[in-house]
Structure formats: structure tokens, C-alpha cells
Amino acid sequence: xxxxxxxxxxxxxxxxxxxxxxxxxxxxxxxxxxxxxxxxxxxxxxxxxxxxxxxxxxxxxxxxxxxxxxxxxxxxxxxxxxxxxxxxxxxxxxxxxxxxxxxxxxxxxxxxxxxxxxxxxxxxxxxxxxxxxxxxxxxxxxxxxxxxxxxxxxxxxxxxxxxxxxxxxxxxxxxxxxxxxxxxxxxxxxxxxxxxxxxxxxxxxxxxxxxxxxxxxxxxxxxxxxxxxxxxxxxxxxxxxxxxxxxxxxxxxxxxxxxxxxxxxxxxxxxxxxxxxxxxxxxxxxxxxxxxxxxxxx
Amino acid sequence: xxxxxxxxxxxxxxxxxxxxxxxxxxxxxxxxxxxxxxxxxxxxxxxxxxxxxxxxxxxxxxxxxxxxxxxxxxxxxxxxxxxxxxxxxxxxxxxxxxxxxxxxxxxxxxxxxxxxxxxxxxxxxxxxxxxxxxxxxxxxxxxxxxxxxxxxxxxxxxxxxxxxxxxxxxxxxxxxxxxxxxxxxxxxxxxxxxxxxxxxxxxxxxxxxxxxxxxxxxxxxxxxxxxxxxxxxxxxxxxxxxxxxxxxx
Amino acid sequence: xxxxxxxxxxxxxxxxxxxxxxxxxxxxxxxxxxxxxxxxxxxxxxxxxxxxxxxxxxxxxxxxxxxxxxxxxxxxxxxxxxxxxxxxxxxxxxxxxxxxxxxxxxxxxxxxxxxxxxxxxxxxxxxxxxxxxxxxxxxxxxxxxxxxxxxxxxxxxxxxxxxxxxxxxxxxxxxxxxxxxxxxxxxxxxxxxxxxxxxxxxxxxxxxxxxxxxxxxxxxxxxxxxxxxxxxxxxxxxxxxxxxxxxxxxxxxxxxxxxxxxxxxxxxxxxxxxxxxxxx
Numbered sequence: 100x101x102x103x104x105x106x107x108x109x110x111x112x113x114x115x116x117x118x119x120x121x122x123x124x125x126x127x128x129x130x131x132x133x134x135x136x137x138x139x140x141x142x143x144x145x146x147x148x149x150x151x152x153x154x155x156x157x158x159x160x161x162x163x164x165x166x167x168x169x170x171x172x173x174x175x176x177x178x179x180x181x182x183x184x185x186x187x188x189x190x191x192x193x194x195x196x197x198x199x200x201x202x203x204x205x206x207x208x209x210x211x212x213x214x215x216x217x218x219x220x221x222x223x224x225x226x227x228x229x230x231x232x233x234x235x236x237x238x239x240x241x242x243x244x245x246x247x248x249x250x251x252x253x254x255x256x257x258x259x260x261x262x263x264x265x266x267x268x269x270x271x272x273x274x275x276x277x278x279x280x281x282x283x284x285x286x287x288x289x290x291x292x293x294x295x296x297x298x299x300x301x302x303x304x305x306x307x308x309x310x311x312x313x314x315x316x317x318x319x320x321x322x323x324x325x326x327x328x329x330x331x332x333x334x335x336x337x338x339x340x341x342x343x344x345x346x347x348x349x350x351x352x353x354x355x356x357x358x359x360x361x362x363x364x365x366x367x368x369x370x371x372x373x374x375x376x377x378x379x380x381x382x383x384x385x386x387x388x389x390x391x392x393x394x395x396x397x
Numbered sequence: 398x399x400x401x402x403x404x405x406x407x408x409x410x411x412x413x414x415x416x417x418x419x420x421x422x423x424x425x426x427x428x429x430x431x432x433x434x435x436x437x438x439x440x441x442x443x444x445x446x447x448x449x450x451x452x453x454x455x456x457x458x459x460x461x462x463x464x465x466x467x468x469x470x471x472x473x474x475x476x477x478x479x480x481x482x483x484x485x486x487x488x489x490x491x492x493x494x495x496x497x498x499x500x501x502x503x504x505x506x507x508x509x510x511x512x513x514x515x516x517x518x519x520x521x522x523x524x525x526x527x528x529x530x531x532x533x534x535x536x537x538x539x540x541x542x543x544x545x546x547x548x549x550x551x552x553x554x555x556x557x558x559x560x561x562x563x564x565x566x567x568x569x570x571x572x573x574x575x576x577x578x579x580x581x582x583x584x585x586x587x588x589x590x591x592x593x594x595x596x597x598x599x600x601x602x603x604x605x606x607x608x609x610x611x612x613x614x615x616x617x618x619x620x621x622x623x624x625x626x627x628x629x630x631x632x633x634x635x636x637x638x639x640x641x642x643x644x645x646x
Numbered sequence: 647x648x649x650x651x652x653x654x655x656x657x658x659x660x661x662x663x664x665x666x667x668x669x670x671x672x673x674x675x676x677x678x679x680x681x682x683x684x685x686x687x688x689x690x691x692x693x694x695x696x697x698x699x700x701x702x703x704x705x706x707x708x709x710x711x712x713x714x715x716x717x718x719x720x721x722x723x724x725x726x727x728x729x730x731x732x733x734x735x736x737x738x739x740x741x742x743x744x745x746x747x748x749x750x751x752x753x754x755x756x757x758x759x760x761x762x763x764x765x766x767x768x769x770x771x772x773x774x775x776x777x778x779x780x781x782x783x784x785x786x787x788x789x790x791x792x793x794x795x796x797x798x799x800x801x802x803x804x805x806x807x808x809x810x811x812x813x814x815x816x817x818x819x820x821x822x823x824x825x826x827x828x829x830x831x832x833x834x835x836x837x838x839x840x841x842x843x844x845x846x847x848x849x850x851x852x853x854x855x856x857x858x859x860x861x862x863x864x865x866x867x868x869x870x871x872x873x874x875x876x877x878x879x880x881x882x883x884x885x886x887x888x889x890x891x892x893x894x895x896x897x898x899x900x901x902x903x904x905x906x907x908x909x910x911x912x913x914x915x916x917x918x919x920x921x922x923x924x925x926x
Binding site for chain 2: 824827833834837841845
């Protein structure tokens with residue numbers, strides 16, 4: 100049976116609990132502010148002889164901790180097993196490791212959610228490889244290596260979607276478009292396409308793909324290789340409508356490191372070395388071969 | 398000869414192994430006031446609830462004005478409209494004003510117009526001096542006032558029979574009087590009543606017949622002076638002795 | 647004629663003393679609050695990490711920029727709240743009434759109602775939402791409603807289960823004599839429920855019921871997992887773009903402001919109900 104106290108007790112309780120709440124909030128804010136911020140030392144300039152396994156200040160000495168998302172998507176990884184070396188990004192990660200002097204068995208994989216990796220705050224990994232586009236805002240809070248892949252955003256749609264077969268951006272304005280939250284794909288929708296209805300936003304690309312299959316989306320925006328993978332292997336009756344125009348600097352993927360990480364210089368050097376000796380181009384040919392011939396949307 | 402208003406034959410009711418009514422017989426003639434006395438658990442409340450068809454009998458029959466009302470084919474709701482019952486407590490509906498408490502049944506059950514029902518309700522309230530309480534909610538009334546309103550509510554549909562189940566037992570002593578006065582007035586108007594009570598003095602004054610219930614049946618009955626003054630049964634004497642010792646006679 | 651009571655010197659002295667004490671207490675309270683408040687503000691703003699905290703969580707510029715989108719998302723939360731609250735209350739009331747039906751002929755109805763409350767109180771809301779908003783449309787059934795409606799249905803089903811149990815508790819808490827009194831007046835079972843039991847039951851459980859509604863206000867935002875942008879999602883998007891957490895604070899403040907009228911209504915209804923229940 101519902102018991103209710105008399106009026107005076109109720110208001111006394113209210114003011115007691117209100118003051119308790121205020122006191123708690125005050126204590127929390129005070130303790131937050133009281134924690135002195137950790138000042139990161141400036142990274143030393145990269146030197147050739149400093150970028151070897153023994154000299155690198157990795158999380159675990161002698162081991163390289165690499166992170167990616169859960170699940171790890173194709174064609175960047177294979178079967179959600181980053182350690183198997185298959186898939187473009189898995190392969191790139193192991194090549195970078197080799198450049199730095201780490202053997203395959205020295206590489207440890209951990210899983211970090213996409214938005215957590217590029218959020219401000221200390222990292223559990225040495226670097227994260229997960230289709231992170233290099234952007235100015237992100238560079239304020241994390242370090243990026245030199246770019247390892249130039250990327251374009253693309254729109255995919257089901258064959259019976261109203262936007263399948265369209266070639267002009269203007270034709271997409273009336274469509275229900277979607278993307279994963281916090282991605283450059285989402286920003287491409289709001290900045291480049293600017294549809295008349297609000298885009299639909301999903302926690303993961305898995306949810307977004309489901310919505311596409313259900314017909315809840317007219318089109319889904321993802322990076323081009325992912326677009327090709329989805330349309331060829333995952334959603335058979337989907338097509339790549341086209342690539343979105345590049346606005347400003349070309350978009351590129353980079354490895355993510357902790358802000359002012361001591362490893363950034365060496366990792367960047369490693370990536371550049373792989374580009375210069377043609378390894379990156381080889382890996383592209385192996386894993387991203389189907390990525391060609393998508394319509395340019397204008 | 399007209400049949401008695403109420404006629405109970407061989408009533409039997411068992412609650413979880415306990416025999417509460419054991420072959421009870423009772424007749425109540427028109428305009429008669431019968432007081433039921435007995436220890437707790439002697440079956441007074443159960444009897445009244447069975448008469449009002451709030452409980453199902455295990456055996457026996459009840460006739461109201463000659464109609465067999467414990468026939469399973471009979472609609473109990475229709476039968477109940479011919480009776481009124483008032484309980485010891487929790488009678489009034491707390492979320493309705495006194496006026497709405499009284500007019501609810503006439504309007505919803507008997508299909509009378511709201512205006513007519515309200516007029517009658519106000520008149521009945523005025524008669525017992527509660528006219529100013531018509532728009533009040535039950536929580537504003539004293540216990541005695543609430544019981545009197547409950548009685549009025551039970552009367553609005555001119556029932557053939559009024560059942561009162563220890564209506565003063567939950568009241569403070571100084572409030573008992575006003576309720577008893579009302580019952581006295583009802584008797585003067587010729588209302589047929591069966592009341593279960595602990596107020597022996599009142600039973601002596603207002604009842605035409607007193608029935609002492611013991612072991613689920615009427616052990617002794619007769620005019621009040623006889624049952625309360627010179628009971629023939631030893632158990633009746635024991636019971637009254639306890640009542641006297643408790644200072645309630 | 648009644649003489650006006652003249653207080654004795656002792657009474658006057660007592661009153662004066664109490665007045666002085668009251669003034670003293672008020673001054674002490676004001677002084678200590680002032681001192682503590684000042685100390686707190688000085689300590690917090692002077693602390694080494696305060697600047698970073700302020701920048702990360704209390705940036706006015708970011709707040710201003712994020713406010714329109716977050717408010718637009720909150721409008722979605724509000725619309726869903728009204729729709730789902732009404733739906734869940736209706737479903738809960740019906741299910742509770744069905745569960746309290748007496749008589750063997752109603753057994754299948756009671757069993758179904760009971761099964762419903764057990765199932766949907768046990769299922770995590772997220773699972774029900776995923777199944778309804780992303781799973782069901784995959785079946786390509788004719789007449790599948792849009793994703794917001796599907797999400798609303800999921801919320802109504804889950805919250806309806808909880809609310810049904812709250813109503814049932816209310817119905818069963820009505821004193822049995824009330825039912826007896828109503829039946830004795832000749833009211834049918836349906837009339838008894840409608841005029842006597844349910845009005846009392848609903849008033850009795852208004853506090854826990856409104857508590858559930860306040861919880862629902864937050865859970866409606868979970869439909870954002872299927873695409874629509876609610877206040878929290880809008881804050882998440884803004885945060886992802888700027889790496890500043892102020893949008894979350896903005897969303898939080900708006901939610902609290904939204905809850906205040908709900909909580910105030912709860913308190914008012916509780917007090918009114920408490921008065922009425924005092925009737926014997």
C-alpha cells in the first residue's frame with residue numbers, strides 16, 4: 100500500500116535532499132578542478148637511429164600495441180581477426196611494425212571504439228588503425244601519422260532506391276541519407292550534400308547497413324573501399340551510386356596516436372618509407388583492387 | 398400470510414477448514430429489528446455477507462420476500478439492489494464527495510436523474526443534520542458522520558432490508574450515540590433491520606428480537622429482556638458474563 | 647463579554663527571547679553560507695585544473711553553437727514522451743484490469759496479461775528497440791510503420807509492462823470493503839471498477855507512476871539507435887565535431903529542466919491524494 104508522509108515532512112525531506120544533491124555536485128566539481136592537468140613533454144625530433152624497437156617508448160617495452168574497432172570491417176581486415184594479417188589495414192599495421200623493428204609476434208592487438216580513439220584523453224595503444232580521416236579538429240586532440248591512404252566518400256543505395264542511378268548531387272537532396280555518428284562520412288552529408296531532411300545517424304555501420312537493407316534509408320555514405328565491399332559481398336542488391344566530390348584538401352587516412360606521443364615521429368617516418376618503397380601501393384593492389392570506376396557525383 | 402422479509406434455512410459456510418455457519422436458521426418479519434450478538438468468529442459478519450450475496454454459501458437457502466435468492470441462476474447484482482448493508486469501516490468512497498457517494502448508485506444502477514437523486518440526498522442529509530456536509534469529502538467528516546452518511550447511502554433506494562455489521566464498533570464512544578439515534582429513528586419509520594452489534598444496551602432498547610450466535614447457529618433467541626436478562630443457555634450466560642465484566646452491558 | 651487575553655510578563659519575555667534566538671540563527675546561517683560559498687568558488691576557480699574543466703565542459707561558445715541542434719533533438723524526445731506515456735498508461739491500465747479479473751472463465755486472459763508483464767519487464771529495452779526498429783522492417787511486411795512509430799511501440803510495450811504492475815498494486819491496495827460496499831449498492835463489476843476501484847487505484851499510485859514517466863523521458867532517446875536524432879545524439883554529434891563536452895552538459899541541463907514540471911506535478915498529486923486517503 101502506498102504510504103505517504105504528512106506535508107511538513109515532505110518539504111523537509113525535499114530541502115534535505117536538495118542540499119545533499121547540491122553538496123554532492125559541489126564536491127564533484129571541486130575534485131575535478133582540483134586534479135592538476137598532466138602536462139605532456141614535447142616530443143623529441145625523430146632521428147633514424149631512435150626509431151628502433153629498443154629505443155621506442157611503447158606501452159609495453161619490446162611490444163607494439165595496435166588498436167582497431169570491434170568489429171573490424173572488411174576490406175580493411177578479414178573475418179574480424181586483425182592478427183591474421185589479412186585485409187589492407189591489418190597488412191599496413193604489420194608493415195609499419197616491421198619498419199620499426201617489431202616482429203609479427205611482438206604486435207599485440209586491442210579493441211577501441213571508433214569515437215573513443217579520436218576523443219581527447221590518454222590512450223591504451225601505441226597507434227590505432229581504423230579508417231581515421233585526418234582532420235584539423237581531430238589533430239587538436241590526437242596525433243596523426245603521415246597519411247597511408249587517400250580516401251573518397253561514396254554513396255551506396257539499394258537497386259530499387261529512388262537515388263540509384265543518379266549522377267548529380269542535387270538529385271540526392273531529397274533523399275533519406277544515413278551515416279555512422281562522428282565520422283567524416285556524416286560530415287560529408289551535412290557539408291557537401293546538404294539534404295532537405297535530417298540525416299539518420301547510427302551507432303555503427305552494422306546498424307546503418309541494416310537500415311539500408313530495410314529500406315529505411317535511401318542511401319548510406321561510407322568511404323569508397325567500404326562502399327565497394329558492401330555492394331559486392333554484403334548487400335548484393337545494393338550499388339555504388341557514386342563518389343562525392345573532394346572539397347578542399349584530399350581526405351586521407353592516418354594512424355592515430357596519443358597527443359604528443361613520443362612515437363609519432365618514428366611512426367610517420369615508417370609510413371613514409373613504406374610509401375616511398377612502393378609497399379603501400381602493393382598492398383592497395385592486393386586488398387583494394389575493386390575500388391575503381393565509381394561515378395563522380397557533381 | 399405474507400412471507401417473512403428474510404428467511405434463512407440451514408446455512409452452512411466453511412472458511413479454509415473452519416466451519417463458520419453450521420446449519421443456521423433465521424427468519425425476519427417485516428418491520429422487525431433483529432440484533433445478532435455473539436463472540437468474534439461466531440458468524441455474525443459472515444451471516445450478513447451471505448445474506449447480501451457477497452459470499453457464496455456452501456449449503457442452505459435464503460429467501461427474500463419469498464424469492465429464492467441463493468439460486469445460482471439469479472443475478473446477485475439485482476438482488477443486492479433490494480437490500481442495504483453498512484460495514485464497520487471503509488464504507489464511503491474517499492474520492493467522491495458525500496453527495497456523490499449517495500447519488501452514485503441511484504444514478505448509475507437505478508437510472509434516476511442526477512437532479513432528482515441529489516435532491517433526495519440533500520433532504521436525507523438535512524434530516525440528520527448533515528446538510529452542510531453535502532459537498533465535503535469523507536476525510537473531512539468524523540467517524541460518526543461517515544457512518545451516518547453510509548447508512549443514508551444504503552437507504553436511498555428504499556431497500557426492503559437493511560443489514561448493519563457492527564457499525565459502531567470502530568467509533569470513539571462519544572460518536573456512537575449519533576449513529577444509534579439514527580438507527581432508532583429508522584426503526585420508528587418501520588425499516589426492517591438485522592444488526593450485528595456489541596452494544597448490548599442498544600440492542601436491549603431497539604431490538605424486537607435478540608439472537609445469540611454460537612458455533613455457527615442461533616443458540617438462543619427471543620425478546621431482549623429474556624435473552625439479555627435471563628438467558629436459558631449456559632453459553633449465553635458465559636458470553637454475557639464476559640461482556641458485563643468488560644463493562645459493556 | 648469576553649475579555650481579551652493580556653499576556654503575562656513571563657510570556658512576553660519568552661517571546662522576546664525566541665525572537666532574538668531566531669534572528670541569531672538566521673544571521674549565522676547566512677554568514678556560514680556566504681563564507682562556504684565564497685571558499686568553494688575561490689577553491690574551484692583557483693584550482694590548477696579549473697581552466698581545462700571549464701574549457702572542456704563549460705565553453706559558452708560551443709554551448710551556443712550546439713544549443714539549436716540539441717533543442718531540436720529534445721523536441722523529438724518530448725513528442726515521443728507524450729505519445730509513449732499515453733500509450734504505456736493505456737496499455738498498463740488495460741493489462742492490470744485484465745490481470746485482476748476474477749473467475750475461471752477469464753483464465754486465458756489473466757494468463758496472457760501475466761505473461762506479457764513478465765516478458766516485457768524481463769527484456770532489456772535495447773533489445774526490444776533493436777528488434778522493432780531494425781529487425782521488424784527487415785521482414786518487409788505490408789504496412790510496416792516508420793521507424794519512429796516502431797520505436798514508440800517498443801517503448802510502449804516495455805513500459806506498459808512496468809506500469810501494469812504499478813496499476814495492479816494500486817488496484818489491489820483498495821480496501822476490499824470498498825468493493826463490497828460498491829457491490830452491495832448493486833453496482834456491477836464493471837461499474838465498480840470504473841467508479842470506485844480505478845479512480846482510487848490511480849490516485850494511490852500516482853507517485854510511482856509519475857516516477858516511471860520521468861524515467862521514460864530519458865529512455866525515449868534510445869530510439870536514436872535506429873537513426874532519428876534525439877537530444878543526446880545531437881550532443882554526441884556536436885561533441886564529435888568539436889571534441890568539447892559542453893554539448894552534453896547542455897543536453898543534461900535541458901533534460902533536468904524538462905523533468906522539473908513533471909516532478910512538481912508528481913508532488914502536487916501526491917499531496918492531494920494523501921489528504922483523500924485519510925478517510926476511513
